[in-house]
Amino acid sequence: MIKFLLILVVFFTGFQSYAVIAVANTNVKIDTKDTSVANAAQSSVQVIKSFSKRDVRGTLIDAVTENPTEKVNVVLKSKTSKSTFETESDDDGIFLFKNVPVGEYQLLIEDKDYILPGDPEKAASKRGFAVNVDGEHETAYNMEPFKVSLKVSWMFNWGDKGAKEHYWSHLVAKIILIIYGSCLVLVFFYSILQLSLSVAYARNRKKKEVEVRPVFDPAKAPKVTVQLPMFNELYVAERIIEKAAAFDYPADKLEIQVLDDSTDETKDVIAKKVAEVAATGVNIKHIHRVDRTGYKAGALDAAMDKVEGEFIAIFDADFEPEPDFLQKTMPYFEDEKIGVVQTRWGHINKTYSVLTQLQAFGLNGHFAVEQGGRTASGHFINFNGTGGIWRKKCIEDAGGWEHDTLTEDLDLSYRAQLRGWKFKYCEHVIAPAELPITMSALKSQQHRWMKGGAECFRKMAWRILTFKNVKIGDRVHGLSHLFNSSVFVFILIMSLLSLPVLHIKDSFSDLNFFIQFGSIFILSTIFLMYYYWLAYRDKTENKFKSFIQFVGRFFQFLIVSMGLSLSNTVAVLEGYLGIKSSFVRTPKFNVLSKGEFKGNKYDKKSISLITLGEGLLMLLFGGTAINRAIYGDLGMVPFHLMLAIGYGLVFFYTIGELRTQKK
Numbered sequence: 001m002i003k004f005l006l007i008l009v010v011f012f013t014g015f016q017s018y019a020v021i022a023v024a025n026t027n028v029k030i031d032t033k034d035t036s037v038a039n040a041a042q043s044s045v046q047v048i049k050s051f052s053k054r055d056v057r058g059t060l061i062d063a064v065t066e067n068p069t070e071k072v073n074v075v076l077k078s079k080t081s082k083s084t085f086e087t088e089s090d091d092d093g094i095f096l097f098k099n100v101p102v103g104e105y106q107l108l109i110e111d112k113d114y115i116l117p118g119d120p121e122k123a124a125s126k127r128g129f130a131v132n133v134d135g136e137h138e139t140a141y142n143m144e145p146f147k148v149s150l151k152v153s154w155m156f157n158w159g160d161k162g163a164k165e166h167y168w169s170h171l172v173a174k175i176i177l178i179i180y181g182s183c184l185v186l187v188f189f190y191s192i193l194q195l196s197l198s199v200a201y202a203r204n205r206k207k208k209e210v211e212v213r214p215v216f217d218p219a220k221a222p223k224v225t226v227q228l229p230m231f232n233e234l235y236v237a238e239r240i241i242e243k244a245a246a247f248d249y250p251a252d253k254l255e256i257q258v259l260d261d262s263t264d265e266t267k268d269v270i271a272k273k274v275a276e277v278a279a280t281g282v283n284i285k286h287i288h289r290v291d292r293t294g295y296k297a298g299a300l301d302a303a304m305d306k307v308e309g310e311f312i313a314i315f316d317a318d319f320e321p322e323p324d325f326l327q328k329t330m331p332y333f334e335d336e337k338i339g340v341v342q343t344r345w346g347h348i349n350k351t352y353s354v355l356t357q358l359q360a361f362g363l364n365g366h367f368a369v370e371q372g373g374r375t376a377s378g379h380f381i382n383f384n385g386t387g388g389i390w391r392k393k394c395i396e397d398a399g400g401w402e403h404d405t406l407t408e409d410l411d412l413s414y415r416a417q418l419r420g421w422k423f424k425y426c427e428h429v430i431a432p433a434e435l436p437i438t439m440s441a442l443k444s445q446q447h448r449w450m451k452g453g454a455e456c457f458r459k460m461a462w463r464i465l466t467f468k469n470v471k472i473g474d475r476v477h478g479l480s481h482l483f484n485s486s487v488f489v490f491i492l493i494m495s496l497l498s499l500p501v502l503h504i505k506d507s508f509s510d511l512n513f514f515i516q517f518g519s520i521f522i523l524s525t526i527f528l529m530y531y532y533w534l535a536y537r538d539k540t541e542n543k544f545k546s547f548i549q550f551v552g553r554f555f556q557f558l559i560v561s562m563g564l565s566l567s568n569t570v571a572v573l574e575g576y577l578g579i580k581s582s583f584v585r586t587p588k589f590n591v592l593s594k595g596e597f598k599g600n601k602y603d604k605k606s607i608s609l610i611t612l613g614e615g616l617l618m619l620l621f622g623g624t625a626i627n628r629a630i631y632g633d634l635g636m637v638p639f640h641l642m643l644a645i646g647y648g649l650v651f652f653y654t655i656g657e658l659r660t661q662k663k
Contacts, residue, residue: 056097058143060089060109062150063117064631068093069148073111079104093145100141112165113157114148152507155500166507173504177514180501183494184520190487191524193480194531197373202534204376213428214331221253222333224326224389225309229259229299231292232602233317234266235590236434238273240317245277245284248323249330255308256284259299261292283308294403295583296385301401307392316386318434318588320348328429329389339394339421340413342371343387346432349592355653356435358557359442361532363435368427368535375425379477380417385409387431394421405459406575406583407452414460414478418467437589437597439653440605445586446564447571453485454575485575488561488568494521495565495643498636499624521639529554555642563646566617567610605658611651618647 056076060069074095076085080103089095109116150157156169226244230237244256256277260270267288274286287303294301300314311333315321329341344367347360367384374381383390385407395401398416405411417423436442457479464470464478498518505515532554539546574581587602622644625637 053099053101054141056085056100056141056143058095058107059145060093060095060114061145061147063147064149066147069114072109072114072148075108075110076100077106077108079106109148111151113151115151117147117149150506153503155503156507170508173500173508173511176497176500177504177511180494180497181514181517183490183497184518186490187487187494188520188524190480190484190490191527191531193477194370195527197377198369198527198531198534199373200376201369201373204372214334216327216331218250221250221330222311223253223255223309224249224311224313224330225255225257225307226313226315227257227259227300227303227307228315228317229261229296230266230270230317231261231295231585232264232266233262233588234264234269234602235600236317236588237266237270239590240315240319241270241273241277241284243320244315245280245282246323247321247326249326251281251283253309254283254326256282257303257306258284258286259303260286260288261295261299262288294401296585297401297403297408300408301403304392304395304400310392311389312392312395313389314386315431316433318586318590319386320432321387322430322432325429325431326389329426332424332426333389333391335422335424337420337422338424339391339398339416340383340423341389342381342383342423342425343429343431344368344371344427345384345387346430347435348432349435349437352435352437352591352593354556355439355442355560356437357553358560359435361536361553361557362561364535364537365532368537369531371425372427374477374481375423377473377477378471379474380414380481381423381425382413382481383409383423387433391421397421405452405455406448406581407456410452410456410482411459414456414464414482418463418470420469434588434590436586437591438587438600438603438605438657439650440657441587441589441603443564443567443654444584446568448584448586450485450488450568450571451575451581453482454572455578457482457486458576458578485568485572488565489572491562492565492569495562495621495639498639499620502624502628502633502636518636525558528558532557559642559646560649561646562643563614563648563650566613566647567650570610605654607655607658611654614647614651614654618644618651621647 058074060072060074061067062069068089068091070089070091070093072089072093072095074087074089074097076097078084083101083103085097085100087095087097152166152169156166156173158166158169226247228240228244230240233240241256241258247254258270258274260267262270271286271288274284277284285306287306289299289302292298311330313326313329325343329343332338332341345363347356347363350356350360371381386409394416395412398412398419398421400412401408402411413423436445460482461479464475464482470478501515501518504511529551533547533550536546536550536553538549538553587600589597589600589603591597621640625640625644628634628640629637
């Protein structure tokens with residue numbers, strides 16, 4: 001009886017083997033070089049003819065780098081029993097299951113780092129594909145190499161540290177996106193405000209064409225004191241004194257004060273020039289301070305009790321005002337409510353280099369659209385430190401010059417306007433001035449402006465919010481005006497966070513929805529383009545050609561501004577943190593062409609940590625842009641290229657100037 005049963009078992013076993021052999025012609029090899037094939041692999045079957053146990057071997061390849069992936073956990077689960085086989089790929093990406101019995105299996109990637117290509121939100125247990133181990137001729141089941149993908153990028157690959165896989169890295173990714181998005185929104189808000197000023201300026205520009213300007217009457221001319229604050233201005237001191245002495249204004253109504261804080265031979269040059277001018281009958285005085293307390297603001301404040309005029313015109317040493325400057329501006333003071341008349345800066349050395357052209361481009365935006373737009377909307381504007389005239393009574397009523405910030409002009413401007421004084425901006429009156437011709441001089445100027453703006457925000461923000469009888473629009477625009485320098489902080493943070501954002505995009509598909517809103521930066525750029533287009537002063541009759549030239553200049557300006565964001569961010573943070581520093585004046589050169597430049601002893605150059613940081617950021621963003629371009633992820637490549645070029649220009653400009661100085 002037992003023998004009979006054994007014969008039956010052998011018979012039916014042989015029949016089943018024959019049935020399997022009958023379907024062996026349906027073999028399918030899985031080639032996951034095409035991810036579409038890998039995704040369809042659940043229905044794919046590879047058959048090996050065997051009655052006994054066989055080895056199952058395969059190779060894993062990284063879907064991005066196409067290199068073998070080591071130490072990846074691979075699992076083979078039986079579909080008909082609870083049998084499970086587990087192994088790990090070696091250094092060559094090869095995995096091996098030994099002695100696998102005949103049967104149907106599901107091959108899975110159950111690894112903390114890798115999954116099969118496709119939707120990373122799906123569980124690994126649902127990402128496997130079928131494998132039939134069967135046959136009699138092959139000694140092993142050799143699978144075609146197939147690709148696997150990282151669940152998360154290396155930056156967020158922290159493993160299991162919570163109830164959920166990659167819980168903490170996912171949380172950090174959300175925090176990064178919140179900060180990144182906040183910076184985007186703040187930059188967008190800044191561009192919206194600039195757009196509103198642009199619209200106001202564009203509407204008001206047509207009205208200016210028919211504006212009736214007051215006429216100067218010498219008989220009614222009030223007495224004016226012209227103040228020329230200086231500190232070691234060897235190269236330009238004589239020029240500005242001559243320009244001030246040449247004003248076409250009643251001699252008995254004009255006083256000139258040279259406020260000299262110089263510590264070098266400049267004081268002797270000034271003394272000699274003042275004596276020459278005084279000999280011609282001009283009322284001019286040389287006021288020299290030994291104690292530089294308060295720097296420029298201190299000098300202006302110290303001279304207040306010596307001022308003879310009812311009005312005070314202020315010019316920095318690098319300005320070249322025209323003889324009719326006072327004739328064009330003083331008539332506006334017939335309105336008793338006007339405390340300041342500010343004029344537009346011109347650029348006497350605009351064509352010196354691309355650097356000076358870009359500075360002119362940026363300053364034109366401020367002096368045309370921003371100042372003009374604020375004036376048209378009735379919002380607060382600011383005295384720009386030079387090229388303008390104050391009513392003496394306005395200065396006194398606002399509390400006088402204070403030197404607790406580096407931008408005493410901005411500070412006094414807001415204190416005066418909060419007290420009800422009106423400011424008049426005259427775009428049609430130009431006060432020509434010199435632009436910095438070296439990167440070190442530009443950085444010095446930008447540092448003072450950015451830090452001073454932050455200091456003024458810290459000092460004046462609460463007053464603007466709480467001061468009585470101030471319109472809501474004036475509060476909003478006033479705060480944003482003082483907060484403007486912070487845009488460089490947002491740009492720097494946003495650019496640095498864009499690097500982990502790329503890895504978040506690679507790692508967490510559920511967060512990609514939020515990342516796509518980064519395109520708001522493009523809209524901000526368009527708004528700013530309109531802002532600067534209105535101020536663009538190199539337009540010709542050929543509008544198409546002008547616009548093409550403008551676009552090129554705009555992106556040059558944007559790129560260099562990005563390159564200055566590290567230096568400017570440091571200045572802004574110093575201002576907010578209350579870190580005090582001396583008033584470092586911008587070196588003046590008195591040159592119009594490169595052939596005239598023979599050096600400047602005040603333009604000190606050195607390699608700072610900021611310069612080294614700019615070089616590192618150039619490499620970081622440049623490398624990221626190249627890497628992403630190679631793998632076809634082009635979304636942020638233009639942004640990172642602009643950053644790399646911007647930091648590179650600032651870095652190499654600085655290094656080049658340092659080498660020239662050593663020679």
